[in-house]
Amino acid sequence: MSTATTDTAGPARTGLVLENVTLTYPDGTSRLTAVDDVSLTVPPGSTTALLGPSGSGKSSLLAVAATLTVPDSGRVAVGGIEVVADGAALPPARCAELRRTRIGIVFQQHRLLPSLTALEQLTLVAHLQGGRPRDAEPRARAVLAAVGLEEVADRRPHALSGGQRQRVNIARALVNEPDVLLVDEPTSALDHERGEQVVELVTSLTRATGAATLLVSHDESTLGSVDAVARISGGRLLAEPAPTRPAQARRGPGRCG
Numbered sequence: 001m002s003t004a005t006t007d008t009a010g011p012a013r014t015g016l017v018l019e020n021v022t023l024t025y026p027d028g029t030s031r032l033t034a035v036d037d038v039s040l041t042v043p044p045g046s047t048t049a050l051l052g053p054s055g056s057g058k059s060s061l062l063a064v065a066a067t068l069t070v071p072d073s074g075r076v077a078v079g080g081i082e083v084v085a086d087g088a089a090l091p092p093a094r095c096a097e098l099r100r101t102r103i104g105i106v107f108q109q110h111r112l113l114p115s116l117t118a119l120e121q122l123t124l125v126a127h128l129q130g131g132r133p134r135d136a137e138p139r140a141r142a143v144l145a146a147v148g149l150e151e152v153a154d155r156r157p158h159a160l161s162g163g164q165r166q167r168v169n170i171a172r173a174l175v176n177e178p179d180v181l182l183v184d185e186p187t188s189a190l191d192h193e194r195g196e197q198v199v200e201l202v203t204s205l206t207r208a209t210g211a212a213t214l215l216v217s218h219d220e221s222t223l224g225s226v227d228a229v230a231r232i233s234g235g236r237l238l239a240e241p242a243p244t245r246p247a248q249a250r251r252g253p254g255r256c257g
């Protein structure tokens, strides 16, 4: 694949756009279609849940949105930057930069560094993003406060509860003020009530920060607070993402801090 154009001239926050995305994997002598002609737009400040059974293509689509996987065909745009378009993709180094500066990823496993405090987990990310070093800690503190963890800022992961670790995990993905937030199965290890609370936290942070959030789930019962649900089966979206409640009941995007 050749190189797509890089538009770095201050693009508007246009969220996440996936258009006619198809992804196949090698499968013996043929190929398995994991994502089949999927089109999905997530506007800034809103959360779309991607709901589907095991093997339906959720993680594969998330990997495409995260710029970790280049699809066979289709268009992918993150925060106004064309990642894949017209049969061309940005080079890997540019994708890595996008992941550092414009995309937040919440993995299923928290992957916190055992030797760093909650605050240090976030300042490290802020440093890696670049910018002025002296801005890193205030920014990290503000995001920790936004997830209600300022009291435990100086604790290492082993001294945090499972729920607190997960909030650090979510906060860490928001430190770089991403245009696009990708959340992989945040409720799989939680009971119903805690799962619902985690999804509510993600949706409220999404509104506060103006990120465009795609949240993978297989548990519809926890998704009451999201803005839309996109159902996937066998790699295909079953229908247009359905709003979960009337538009007038939803608040528009804002900015935190």
Ligand SMILES: Nc1ncnc2c1ncn2[C@@H]1O[C@H](COP(=O)(O)OP(=O)(O)OP(=O)(O)O)[C@@H](O)[C@H]1O
Binding pocket: 025, 026, 032, 033, 034, 052, 053, 054, 055, 056, 057, 058, 059, 060, 061, 218
């Ligand atoms: N690296 C790979 N190589 C070959 N096939 C793969 C690969 N990754 C996924 N698949 C296949 O692609 C299809 C979609 O998988 P994917 O992991 O995206 O589904 P999923 O909905 O995320 O499933 P789960 O909920 O179990 O994580 C499945 O048939 C899977 O076996």
